[in-house]
Amino acid sequence: MKLEEEIKQPKFKNVQQKAVLNILFTANWIQNLQRELFEPYGITGQQYNILRILRGQHPKRICAYELKSRLLDKNSDVSRLLDRLIGKKLVNKSKSKTDKRAFEITITPQGLALLSEMDSLINTLDTRVIKLSSTEASQLNGLLDKCRD
Structure with a gap:
């Protein structure tokens, strides 16, 4: 589902703001899935x-x-x-x-x-969450690394 639909916000200040919110939203989503996985242990x-x-x-x-x-x-x-x-x-x-x-x-x-x-x-x-090919996952890793440079 698109970020706009998930957080019910049709517009963003700019694409960078949307990217930051998308990263934060996705990180929280992954953490919630992990929390469910870790809890029984x-x-x-x-x-x-x-x-x-x-x-x-x-x-x-x-x-x-x-x-x-x-x-x-x-x-x-x-x-x-x-x-x-x-x-x-x-x-x-x-x-x-x-x-x-x-x-x-x-x-x-x-x-x-x-x-x-x-x-x-x-x-x-990991494979359920990241529905990307190996090439796409490598590109995503490169872009995320670039964000932190």
Whole structure:
């Protein structure tokens, strides 16, 4: 459905305003679909993002401040998110051997198993949401990257 129909706004100041609103609307739409997918697993999108980053690092450890720099949402309260994931036994946190003020984070076998269980659902969601050919998806990625330059 077109943005104009979704938000019941027939006109925009200019095409750039429409593009910004379209990006925001689409991002919220995707986040809502992800929220529905994550809910049965008892995690949030931010927690999933942390687990995904840790799986990419596995078996290496990552410091909490480096983890925060790699999150999609830079305003996340990493300490709170990690505490919840530790409580669910999905990640481990230990003092850094090189910097006593820092903590190192690793994903647990339970965290890896959870992500493995979710992988096919995430892949299905990605292809369901992005109804574009590989060429179109590459073009979209290029345009979105250009917006942030």
